Amino acid sequence: MQPTSAAPAARPANATLILLASLYCAQGLPSGLMAHSLPVLLRQHGVDLALIGLLKLLALPWLLKVLWAPWVDRLASPRLGHHRGWILPLQMGVIAVIASLALMDPERLFDSQFLLLIGLLLINLAASTQDIATDGLAVRLLPERWRGLGNSLQVGGYKIGMLVSGSGLLLAMDTFGWHLSLALVAVLLVLMTLPIWRFNERRELPFQPAQAEPAGPGLLLRHYRGLLLQPGMLFWLAVLLSFKLGDALGSPMIKPMLVDQGWSNAELGQLTLISSLAGIAGAFLGGLLYARIGALRALLLFGLLQACGIAAMAVLVNAGGSIGLVYLVALFEQTADGMSTVALFAVMMRQCRPEHEGADFTLQASVQLLLAGLVGATSGWLAEQLGFANLFISAGVMGLLALPIVLLYFWRAARPVSRVA
Template sequence: MSVRDTVASPPARYGLLASLYTAQFLGTAFFATALTSILRERGVPLAELGLLQVALMVSALRVLWAPVIDRFGSRRRGHYRSWLLVLQPAMVVALLCLTVLDPVADLDLLLVAGLVTAALSASQDVAVDAIAVRLLRPHQQGVANGIQVAGGYVGSIAGGGVSLLLYDSVGWAPTILVLAALTAVPWWQTLRFTEPAGQRADSTLATRYGALLGLFRQRRLLPWLLVVQPCCWAGIFAAYTLVGPMLVDAGWSLSSVGWVTSIAGDGVAVAGAVVAGALVARHGTRTCLVVFGLCQVAAVLALLPLAFGTAPTVPTGAAILLFKLAYAASATVIGTVSMRLSRPALAGTDYSAMATVGSVVAFGAGAVALALADSAGYPATLTAAAVLAFTGVLAVRWVP
């Protein structure tokens, strides 16, 4: 079956992308969300949890090898499809290696495994983003980014939420086996997928890295690359990293954390991402960045009672759902802007480059937030996150 048969219509294209985006987020969601709560419950200090965020930061550096993925690939099997056929089983193997580790006693090896999983997931993200840029027309990109973010949250529900419930009931190794099995699901779809012929990657690798540097010399893009996107992501992710540890410290069980933060929270986020994609198509990116950015600031401030240790179920759950909704909507708009500004011939490289600056700041903010919370406390750290998010809103007028 050819791609022209399977992805000829927009719904079929969206379905293909949704499957791929969901699978690549399973492993990273487990490391970023579930594992953080597991380790905190077992007494690991906040500062050491920050090392996990540093390990996951490698996914933000995918721009360094994105030109390699853009340049090399099999013409017979499909340029980006050939990468997917290798990366998907590699992620499964990386997860299976976790079954023999103890999450606390083997923390160093766990950090290495997190780094490898993040690198593989990021590499798949480059390939899938490039396929999306090639397959979709400009008016379809808002919906596609909604599906990308929604797919990430579906992966987060399974990797960050369901995995906590499984761990609480059946233990470590069975949980990892389920994650590995879910990660392998889209491989059959990739096998049936025939990538359409795109622009030939005839330029040398050195030329492509030169083009990457050229992206940062475009003055009209610098405010987006260096101010708007980094501030938005830093504010969002600094607060997001604290949610699990704050709930654990407030006495919530791991099952309760999983239900609220990932299953219910990410379920709401899926809807928020899809709706945001549709709103971007109607109202444009600038308006949506301001509206969703202000919602994000309000959502971060709504977490302050939890930061002070007050965590009644209903108000706390509502605050987390609001935060997840605003997070997903903001991420959808940010991705749409980056996709719109990507050059088709360098699709994977450009999109990854624009995501990298913000992502490096985001993961860095997550690590700093955990360290700062250990010394200055949760309330001061959350307030700083809200200030960063609001700075991003103020800078929206510079978006090209």
């Protein structure tokens, strides 16, 4: 755990906040395109459902990036800067691919599909690698007290980017067509590149080679072994693996439950949009509160709200006709989810070692997402066995059981300090 300074750190400069918001929004733009817009457009052009489902495999670089993350921490352009040397060329590569897709005829692109699949794979590969460098830069730029706010920008910026290129792009297609709509996404990415283009990383955050390790054979093993051998890491992994499990178990079944109660696609789309905005607001609120109440109380309070939010979904079973009640519970659940995510990501940053920030954060995120994904995959089967109400209550209980683990981790982390005193 990093030492805390005697004086509270000043809030990061506005230029720093704009820089981070632009980088995470830039990551959300291609993600929204692939997750929300393209499946609709492909189906409208008669593409087989099985192939549309297989598009998820193109996101494998986001899961596998942990394998090359240590090299992103080690290797970069001496002229552009350590993290900036990765971010700039990768973001320009994403812009080039999207601009190329905008120039192609959509009929031929969707009929042949080969060029589209190659383009999407390149986008995922570039964006996932850029995410390693962006997270490393964020850890270095943000003092401990303000990492909650920084992660608000991460969660909020990413979700805004996804909304713009997801719902926004589908709306724009009807008015502007394929070429101009995709070109607008590329233009937005260019605008999001300007802050990192102007950022002088070599002056602001000079590389510290004494704290790094050689990028030779065995770097992957040395890097992660060093992280896992840090004091208290075993207890932190227990927090990391348990904190979002309740949410991962319950949230995939919210929309299927409402579908069973007769909600239409349009009604679900409106609910998703409004609840997503509530999640963004929750992320920003969580970041501001994190700076005031600290890591322990933020994890406990936001974790409690998260558990209550997912358990409250049980109230909606057989109550889908009550529109106001559905919106009330859904907005509360999404707000709590945004707050808890920000707190977890902020404490993840505390575990990152100097000059190891990108890979250390990546490993923690990958571990947490992998287990959450496996648990989420069982949610449908459990809903069939237990019923929706029991599933949501069980998910809430699982969320509550994570809170004593949080207390144990902080108690163990504070023990050496009390002995010195």
